[in-house]
Amino acid sequence: MSDEIIELKAKLPILELLASQGVQAQKQGKGWMARCPFHEDNTASMSVDPEKNLWHCFGCQKGGDVLTFLRERDGLTHRQAVEAARAMLGQLPETKPVPNPARSTVPPGVDPYLLLDQVASIYEESFQRHRQAQLLMKARGLSDPATLRAFRMGYCTGTALVSDRDLLLRHL
Ligand SMILES: [Zn+2]
Known part of the structure; x- marks a missing residue:
């Protein structure tokens, strides 16, 4: 051990x-x-x-x-x-470092709130796909689907789920 x-x-x-x-x-x-x-x-x-x-x-x-x-x-x-x-215990699971994207500011003409909403949706979808993430929340007493939806529970695998370009294409 x-x-x-x-x-x-x-x-x-x-x-x-x-x-x-x-x-x-x-x-x-x-x-x-x-x-x-x-x-x-x-x-x-x-x-x-x-x-x-x-x-x-x-x-x-x-x-x-x-x-x-x-x-x-x-x-x-x-x-x-x-x-x-x-x-x-409030310790985050180990994650692989994500490379820092060169472009980190929101391009002109893009509503940052809509963009944020889009990003949140991607992590929400990720949470629904990863049973391990659901089990982690269940272990903390959070398994009610309505609650998880209401708080838009998301999951980041530690790797980039989608490129900046894809995100913008989805957004525009
Ligand atoms: Zn018993």
Whole structure:
């Protein structure tokens, strides 16, 4: 396990993660118990250990660390869970540097607001195409399609999606 993963897990407290996913743990004796979200659980069978940052369900026998929880909860791969955890900590996923275009000002005669709207639409389309982006938002509790549309949720892959020229042609 890399140092970065160990650090990431240490920074994401299990109780906060559970709370952000709608799972409320209650102090019970020496430990914490919660209703397990992975099986029909009326008796709070999930044991949570904030000190070790681990969880275990005595009902369905699932358990693990914060990354395991994200994987189980959203059907993520290990890598996606790491990215979701990073996103939760407010760290942006690593992106490749985008070459700085020589022309960065809006040409004369082009309405900058319309141009901005066009750019936003491109990233919106990109969000709809990339399931990974949708899963990242879902992991943060944002999966309602109406909300995502209302806020025009977009996704940048870190590479240029469209050239300046194409953008202008679409705009004009
Ligand atoms: Zn369970």
